[in-house]
Amino acid sequence: MEGHDISQAVIRRLPRYYRYLGELMEQGVERISSNDLSKTMKVTASQIRQDLNNFGGFGQQGYGYNVKYLYTEIGKILGLDENHNYIIIGAGNLGQALANYQSFEKRGFILKGLFDVNPALKGKTVRGIPIRMMEELKDFIQENHIEIGVLTIPKEKAVEVANLLVDNDIRAIWNFAHTDLNLPDNVIVENVHLSESLMRLSYNISRYHQEHKDR
């Protein structure tokens, strides 16, 4: 596989290509020129060509891109051609919301279990998947080949639980807790810091007001 020196900016854009190509497939589109893809995605055609050239191109001069082929190849680059078992730690509203995203399953992310410390949640199910207590976590990870741990717990507990997951050989963490985890380099962490996203929104509101205050 190529892609060792791909910039994070390109990686950030790939899932968006994947989403648009998936939608085109659903609409029955079999091939698309980089110009048409550019109009649909509101990215320049040269950006698209540059991005996809990182992975060997995929396009044919005068033909454009084969939608299904490109979708499949980008899926492989993103690791979506293999299944990934995951568990959710923290079965509150956010954990349950994520557990209900059926689209994750379609992309190969298989929810195996939810865990919580709240005894009131014990035995409840989300999409048929039971909520378990933390005492069962260790054995469960071993028996179910869990690759990804999703942390939807308060930041006060996040570092402790992340370390527990890593000690039990979980190698990737999707972190929704509002803190940095500082884990070993061989653990892959993807952070979703919602309040930082909200601050970027308010920054842009402020800036817009500043720029238009003289009207």
Place this chain on the structure above:
Amino acid sequence: MEGHDISQAVIRRLPRYYRYLGELMEQGVERISSNDLSKTMKVTASQIRQDLNNFGGFGQQGYGYNVKYLYTEIGKILGLDENHNYIIIGAGNLGQALANYQSFEKRGFILKGLFDVNPALKGKTVRGIPIRMMEELKDFIQENHIEIGVLTIPKEKAVEVANLLVDNDIRAIWNFAHTDLNLPDNVIVENVHLSESLMRLSYNISRYHQEHKDR
């Protein structure tokens, strides 16, 4: 205010500075050198100096940064010195999870209402805030000076509801629906595409496996 030509990369980092400075304040730290801030945040000291120079510096040679001052100033840049009223459209698990984030309120984001189409949710409350039906939306926005609409609804309805919000003078949307909204340029949109974040995680898992398969 300065900051008109600040790169998006710097903007992405500012909320993280804000978070760390807030934690330092909680710990009673009054000032910090860029070197110590660098160690805490795992960013180079020169990166920190560069980033903060975009906004006029804040640091004094030999003294370092005044934590509270820097926290306050970054807060202003991020627009956190003013309150922002918001509503959540979609009172399912994700909408309720966001409604329960009390930390948003501390930063000036004031939740005024939740809306849904599901009559079973009518009159239920989250943190004392009632869930309303969509028919009430228009009047509610006018009467409550709502600035931000949060979309936690399926993508099939997202574009329609986003347009409805914009028609009712909402100028900023925090979008969790898995689609691009294509709104006018004067509407500020911040997307949280969770499945794209999950794909970046699986990309990094794949890449890690590729790089280590020869061990």
